[in-house]
Structure formats: C-alpha cells, structure tokens
Amino acid sequence: MPEGSLDTCCLLNLCAVGRVADWLPSLGWQWHVPEAVRGETLYLRTYGAEGEPVNQEVDLQPDLAEGVLVECALDPGEETARYVQLAGSLGDGEALALALAATRHWLLATDDRKARRLAGELGVPVITTPELARRWADNTGSTDVEIAAALCRVRDLVRFVPGEGFPLRDWRVRHLE
DSSP: OOOEEEEEHHHHHHHSSSHHHHHGGGGSSEEEEEEEHHHHEEEEEOOOOOOOOEEEEEOOHHHHHHEEEEEEEOTTTTTHHHHHHHHSSSHHHHHHHHHHHHHHHHHOOOOOOHHHHHHHHHOOOOHHHHHHHHHHHHHHHHHHHHHHHHHHHHHHHHHOOOOOOOHHHHHHHHHHO
C-alpha cells in the first residue's frame, strides 16, 4: 500500500468530518502523522447538543491504536536536514510532513499553498482536502447528501474554504450549492 504524510490542516479537516477511521481506509494509502502534526492537532470545533459550535479535544489515539494512522518521527541525517531547510519557510507541522514525504518518497496531504509549491519543487506528489474528499466519495459511492454534509463540516467547523484555482474547487462548490 502506498504511504502518505498528513499535515495539520488536512488532518484537522478529516477530523472535522467525523471519525478518521471512517474515511482514511477508503483512500488507499497508509497515512503517517508526524510528531509535530499530532502536537498541533489539539482542538477542533464541533457541534454541541443545541447545534452550536463548541471546542472539542482531538483524540487520535483510537485511530493510532487501530493502525489507521501511524505516528512517525524524523530520522537523523537527511530527514532532519531537509526539515531544518523547510522550517525556515513553513510551520513545524507542514515542514515535518513535507520533509518526511520528500525523503521517504511518500505522498503529502496539505492545503498550504507554500507547502504545495515547495513539494512541487521537490518532486513530492500532493493531495489536498478536496481531492481527498473526492477520492472518498468515489471509492465509497457516497451520495450527494453525504458529500455535502462532509464538505459543510469542513467549511463550518475548520473554516476551510479553497480559493480560486484550488484543486477541485468547482466540484466542492457544486456539492455545497
């Protein structure tokens, strides 16, 4: 099975949809969560009993225990050097996720514009939240209602709204209409 590295923004977006274990297996990759990403993924807005947004602690432990997510750390040497190089331009989670993807020849899941650009320069394949959502929808036969519900949760709870030119922006907008 191919492998991928999740950065903080994509992981939070997936958590907003619901249980990560319900989504990730359908995507066809083994997903790794760098230490810094896990450290940045602390809280998520969710819906309270009355439908109002409330903050909730993110608990990745069940997903790690099931093997849906695998925690990973940098190895000394090339990975650490690549991380130090990238940390000057990116946040810790993005730099670590990209350093691992670049040195281990993994896919990188990120929505960060600069991380996507740097990944392209390094020859690292990238997938974004809308592309993950589309792949999930295609692989699971999700209905338009299920797709819209997932995209609404990401929009409303994480406040992720892709701009012009973002991959699959039109697909996302069409499902939210």
